[in-house]
Amino acid sequence: xxxxYSQKSWIYEYxxxxxxxxxxxxxxxxxxxxxxxxxxxxxxxxxxxICLTPNGIVRWKVYLEPVPDMFxxxxxxxxxxxxxxxxxxxxxxxxxxxxxxxxxxxxxxxPHPIQECTENxxxxxxxxxPLSLNEKYDLLVTAVxxxxxxxVPAVLNKKTLAVQWINRHFFGAGxxxxxxxxxxxxxILWIGGDRNLLKFKYDGQNLINNYTQPNDDGIDFVLDKQxxxxxxxxxxxxxxxxxxxxxxxxxxxxxxxxxxxxxPPSLIVxxxxxxTPTIDxxxxxxxxxxxxxxxxxxxxxxxxxxxxxxxxEMKTFQLIxxxxxxxxxxxxxxxxxGSPIYQKSKFLYFITAVNxxxxxxxxxxxxxxxxxxxxxxxxxxxxxxxxxxxxWLTGQYPESVPFKITGMKQV
Numbered sequence: 001x002x003x004x005y006s007q008k009s010w011i012y013e014y015x016x017x018x019x020x021x022x023x024x025x026x027x028x029x030x031x032x033x034x035x036x037x038x039x040x041x042x043x044x045x046x047x048x049x050i051c052l053t054p055n056g057i058v059r060w061k062v063y064l065e066p067v068p069d070m071f072x073x074x075x076x077x078x079x080x081x082x083x084x085x086x087x088x089x090x091x092x093x094x095x096x097x098x099x100x101x102x103x104x105x106x107x108x109x110x111p112h113p114i115q116e117c118t119e120n121x122x123x124x125x126x127x128x129x130p131l132s133l134n135e136k137y138d139l140l141v142t143a144v145x146x147x148x149x150x151x152v153p154a155v156l157n158k159k160t161l162a163v164q165w166i167n168r169h170f171f172g173a174g175x176x177x178x179x180x181x182x183x184x185x186x187x188i189l190w191i192g193g194d195r196n197l198l199k200f201k202y203d204g205q206n207l208i209n210n211y212t213q214p215n216d217d218g219i220d221f222v223l224d225k226q227x228x229x230x231x232x233x234x235x236x237x238x239x240x241x242x243x244x245x246x247x248x249x250x251x252x253x254x255x256x257x258x259x260x261x262x263x264p265p266s267l268i269v270x271x272x273x274x275x276t277p278t279i280d281x282x283x284x285x286x287x288x289x290x291x292x293x294x295x296x297x298x299x300x301x302x303x304x305x306x307x308x309x310x311x312x313e314m315k316t317f318q319l320i321x322x323x324x325x326x327x328x329x330x331x332x333x334x335x336x337x338g339s340p341i342y343q344k345s346k347f348l349y350f351i352t353a354v355n356x357x358x359x360x361x362x363x364x365x366x367x368x369x370x371x372x373x374x375x376x377x378x379x380x381x382x383x384x385x386x387x388x389x390x391x392w393l394t395g396q397y398p399e400s401v402p403f404k405i406t407g408m409k410q411v
Contacts, residue, residue: 003031003032003053003054003383003384003386003387004053004054004055005032005054005055005383005386005387005407005409006055007386007387007409008055008409009406009407009409010055010056010406010407011405011406012052012058012406013402013403013404014038014050014402014403014404015400015402015403016040017039017040017041017042018042018397018400018401018402019039019393019401019402019403020042020393020397020401021039021042021043021045022038022039022044022045022046022403023037023045023046023074023075023128024036024037024038024046024378024391024403025037025046025075025077025088026077026078026378026381026389026391027077027078027079027080027381028080028381028383029051029080029084029086029108029109030080030082030083030084030109031084031109032053032054032383032384032386032387033051033053033054033108033109034051034052034054034381034389034405035049035050035051035078035080035108036049036050036078036391036405037050037078038050038403042397044073045072045073045074045075046064046072046075046090047063047064047072048061048062048063049061049062049064049078049088049105051108051113052405052407054383054386054387054407055407056407059111060111060113062113062115064090064103065090065101065103065115065117067092067094067099067101067119069094069095070092070093070094070097070098070099071092071093071094072090072091072092073091073092073093073126074089074090074091074124074125074126074127074128074129075088075089075090075091075129076088076089076128076129076130076131076142077129077130077131079131079132079133079140080108081133081135081158082135084109085104085105085106085108086104086105086108087102087103087104087131087133087140087158088102088103088131089101089102089103089123089125089129089142090103090117091123091124091125091129092124093126098121098124098126099119099120099121099124100119100120100121100122100123100124100125100144101117101118101119101120101123102117102118102120102123102140102156102161103115103116103117103118104116104117104161118161118162120163122144122154122163122166123142123144123154123156123163124144124145125142125143125144125151126145127150127151129143129151130142130143130173130177130179130190132178132179132180132181132188133158133181134155134181134186135181135183136181136183136184136185136186136202137186137202138157138158138159139156139157139158139164139202140155140156140157140158140161141153141154141155141179141181141188142154142155142156142172142179143172143173143174144166146168146172148168149168149170149171149193150171150172150174150193151171151172151173151174151193152166152167152168152169152170152171152172153166153167153170153172153173153179153188153190153198153200154166154167154172155188155202155204164203164204165203165204167200167204170192170198170206170209171192171194171196172190172192172193173190173191173192174191174192174193177190177191177192177220178190178220180221180222180223180225180230182223182228183225184225184226185228186201187199187200187201187202187228188200188201188202189208189221189223189230189251191218191220191221191232192209195211195216195218196209196211197209197210197211197212197221197230197249197251197256199251207254208251208254208256210256212230212232212234212256213234213236213245213247216234216235216236216237218232218233218234218235219232219233219234219274219275219276220232220276221276221277222276222277222278222279222285223279224279224283224298226281226283227252227283228250228251228252229248229249229251229252229259229283229298230248230249230251231246231247231248231249231277231279231285231296232246232247232249232277233245233246233247233274233276233277233287234246234247241270241272242272243263243264243269243270244264244268244269244271244274244289245261245262245263246261246262246263246264246274246277246285246287246296247260247261248260248262248298248300259300260299261300262296262300262302264289265302265305267291267292268290268291268292271289271290273289273320273321274287274288274289274321275287275288275289275321275323275324275335276323276324277324278324278325278326278333280326280328280356281328282297282298283297283298284296284297284298284303284356286324286326286333286356287324288308288321288324288335288337289321290308290309290314290319290320290321290337291307291308291309291310291311291313291314291319292305292306292307292308293305293306293308293321293333293335293352293354293359294306294359295356295359303359304358304359305359306354306359306360306361308321308337308352308354308361308364309337316346316348317338317339317343317346317347317348318339318340318342318343319337319338319339319348320337320338320340321336322336322337322338322377322379323335323336323379323380324336324379325379325380325381325382325388326356327382327385327410329385330410331356331357332353332354332355332356332362332410332411333352333353333354333355333356334351334352334353334354334380334382334388335351335352335354336349336351336367336377336380336390337349337350337352338350338367338375338377339374341374341376343374347373347375349366349367349375349377349392350364350365350366350367351364351365351367351380351390352364352365353365353410353411362411363411365408367392367406373394373395373396374394374395374396375392375393375394375395376392376393377390377391377392378390378391382410386410387407387408387410388407388408388410389405389406389407390405390406390408391403391404391405392404392405
């Protein structure tokens with residue numbers, strides 16, 4: 001669907017209240033619009049949804065369907081199906097009670113969206129809630145609160161919004177995890193709160209529940225949807241310092257099989273951060289750990305590495321990589337880098353566009369946006385080959401913490 005992007009950059013800012021505790025749930029629509037939550041009070045995780053067009057114009061604003069005598073304490077990310085229908089969950093609490101709603105918005109591409117919600121207390125979750133679509137079986141996959149586990153998996157019918165199953169014997173995806181759905185089999189995979197890899201059939205049958213490495217502290221994985229293979233960075237906690245390893249596993253059967261291990265080069269071997277991988281159609285994975293971005297082929301061999309910052313910048317700004325976005329058609333990576341939260345002065349933030357085939361730096365985009373304060377960046381959301389959204393928070397509470405989002409032309 002055409003976006004009618006004007007090729008001009010813009011910034012939208014919301015600063016009526018501090019947004020440092022808001023759960024934004026950023027998601028894009030089939031027409032290139034961006035959707036996110038904002039809050040009217042710092043004590044609320046969200047109060048309403050905003051829809052912005054690729055040109056930064058507010059298409060609509062929709063308030064959450066309220067629950068009497070309760071306030072919102074948790075929302076999921078916003079997802080859009082192939083028909084442009086939006087889905088999200090909202091959890092509410094009061095003095096002694098709690099409940100939750102699964103909601104959808106139709107007519108989202110028009111100025112008059114229609115919000116429809118179904119209340120179901122079983123969906124309650126007062127942390128950041130992952131929500132994914134299983135298009136093969138028209139399912140919504142999420143996590144709900146449990147008395148014994150941090151969260152447990154739950155699956156809903158996308159059409160009726162009814163709960164298909166909840167399994168309270170296994171950990172759900174945690175606050176920083178996501179559900180990955182295999183496009184061929186419809187199987188659902190995730191890392192649980194106990195660090196185990198879990199794989200379920202769409203109907204709730206457990207296929208895998210096991211660790212990928214003993215004594216590891218791992219980042220979320222990426223799924224090669226064509227081959228039932230995952231790639232995951234993890235830290236070996238048996239020896240100090242905890243060094244990163246990137247591993248590939250075959251998850252086609254109940255027994256998880258190690259395919260290869262990749263060890264970082266000396267320049268980043270002592271680093272304590274690494275981005276979640278992203279993967280292309282050839283099974284090549286891309287990651288960043290400052291000052292490097294690198295590509296690993298499907299046999300575990302390094303294809304290329306590139307430096308994104310100078311030694312002087314690394315020393316002055318203590319740079320880390322936050323995340324990577326990818327344009328498969330243009331073969332371009334976008335890496336978000338910047339100063340960490342513990343940096344007290346001299347901040348630097350930028351997005352680097354890199355050629356996926358050669359590692360050549362195409363362009364470095366400054367995103368300090370005139371601020372000399374710490375910012376909390378979100379991962380870019382790419383819209384086709386035209387533009388991308390980049391959102392961030394500026395400053396730290398008790399100072400005012402406004403939410404800002406910009407639209408930029410892709411390189």
